[in-house]
Structure formats: structure tokens, C-alpha cells
Amino acid sequence: MSDVVDEARWREQVFREHEFSVVRLHSVAANDFRANGFIVYHSKTRCLIVSCQHVVKIVEDGGTMYAYFSNSVAPYNARVLYTDEHRDLALLWAEEVVEPMTSLRFFDSPYASGWNVVALSFISLGASSNPILEPGTFSGDITNEPDEPHLHCSCSSKEAASGSPIILANVNEVVGVLGGASRASVYAVPVRTIKEFLGQRLGGVNMDMPIAGMVRLVALQQA
Numbered sequence: 001m002s003d004v005v006d007e008a009r010w011r012e013q014v015f016r017e018h019e020f021s022v023v024r025l026h027s028v029a030a031n032d033f034r035a036n037g038f039i040v041y042h043s044k045t046r047c048l049i050v051s052c053q054h055v056v057k058i059v060e061d062g063g064t065m066y067a068y069f070s071n072s073v074a075p076y077n078a079r080v081l082y083t084d085e086h087r088d089l090a091l092l093w094a095e096e097v098v099e100p101m102t103s104l105r106f107f108d109s110p111y112a113s114g115w116n117v118v119a120l121s122f123i124s125l126g127a128s129s130n131p132i133l134e135p136g137t138f139s140g141d142i143t144n145e146p147d148e149p150h151l152h153c154s155c156s157s158k159e160a161a162s163g164s165p166i167i168l169a170n171v172n173e174v175v176g177v178l179g180g181a182s183r184a185s186v187y188a189v190p191v192r193t194i195k196e197f198l199g200q201r202l203g204g205v206n207m208d209m210p211i212a213g214m215v216r217l218v219a220l221q222q223a
Contacts, residue, residue, distance in 0.1 A: 018120055018167070033124055035164075051162075104174050176191065198211065
């Protein structure tokens with residue numbers, strides 16, 4: 001019973017603190033729901049968003065996706081800054097946002113199998129249905145060790161959940177970007193790969209730099 005109570009508490013805490021950290025990404029042409037992204041830096045009305053390359057591949061770098069926040073009805077233009085097909089990662093930049101925003105931080109240390117995580121994601125109930133206007137939470141455990149290429153966890157996978165953050169329970173920091181599902185397991189791009197991606201974007205900075213510093217440098221390039 002205590003595990004059920006703890007799980008409910010983790011999920012409620014993640015939603016309460018980070019409801020306004022995730023965005024729905026839609027195509028501009030048809031305004032159809034593609035998947036998720038999440039904010040890693042914001043300042044006033046601007047924000048830096050992380051997602052997956054396969055989510056935004058319908059547009060070229062420099063192209064635009066629509067970003068919707070929790071319960072918002074009007075989209076914001078999110079420009080695709082940089083993508084990496086091999087790592088399946090993407091950066092987007094949005095401006096003139098008047099919605100509430102919070103930023104997620106990355107867990108910049110190795111994870112371990114068995115740790116509790118929560119995925120925070122907008123979903124749809126099927127290919128022909130509209131997305132749910134608030135993000136949902138889906139809890140599970142990390143099921144592999146950090147020496148493997150992807151993080152795997154037992155969170156349930158939902159329609160269009162790609163690009164959403166996998167958040168470490170009780171710590172409330174991101175350990176991976178949800179990439180998809182394989183059988184009963186969800187796989188995510190781990191933080192070490194995200195750090196390589198950011199370092200490449202910055203032109204080969206010292207990889208000993210904390211990932212929070214890399215995020216800030218990328219964001220300040222857009223200011």
C-alpha cells in the first residue's frame with residue numbers, strides 16, 4: 001500500500017511543479033498534434049525547448065512548429081534551432097509567450113536500475129482524436145544500468161508521448177527524453193547523450209561543464 005501512496009505522491013508532485021514545463025508540438029500546416037517537448041530555460045517571454053528529432057523532422061532546421069501549453073488554445077511559434085538525427089534530439093526556441101512557464105533541470109549524474117521515475121506528457125487517445133489539454137503523469141522504474149545507449153523504464157507508453165521528459169521521482173530532475181517504446185519498455189535518450197548534443201551545438205565546449213551551464217549558453221545565443 002505504501003508503494004501505491006508513494007507513487008501517487010510522486011506523480012502529483014511532478015504535475016504540480018512542472019505542468020507548465022511541457023508543451024504540445026503541432027505541425028503548422030495542418031495543426032495536428034505531433035508529440036511533446038519540454039522547457040529547459042525561460043526568461044520573461046522566451047523559452048528553450050528540448051524534444052526529439054523524429055518529432056520535428058517534418059520541418060527543416062529554422063522551420064517552425066506550433067507549441068501549446070497546458071490548457072492553452074492559442075499556439076506559439078517554436079523555431080527549430082538544431083537537430084541531430086543520430087541522437088534523435090532537437091532544440092526549439094519560442095518567443096512572446098504569455099503563458100505561465102517553468103523550466104526543468106537535468107540530473108547530471110549517473111542513474112541506477114530500480115530508481116523511480118515519472119513521465120510527464122500530453123497524449124491523445126488515438127490517431128483520430130484530439131490531444132488531452134493537460135499533461136498526464138505515468139510512473140515506473142528505470143530497468144537498466146547507465147552503460148547502455150538508452151535509458152529504459154517501465155512507464156506506460158501513450159500515443160504521441162515522444163519528446164516528453166522522464167523525471168526522477170523526489171528529485172524532480174530529468175534523466176532522459178522519451179524516444180519511444182519497445183515491447184513493454186519505454187526508452188529514452190539519456191542525459192549524457194543530451195550533453196554531447198548540446199556540446200556539439202556549442203562548437204565543442206569542455207564536456208566537464210555542467211549541463212545547466214551548456215543549456216544557459218545555448219539560450220543566451222538566442223538573446
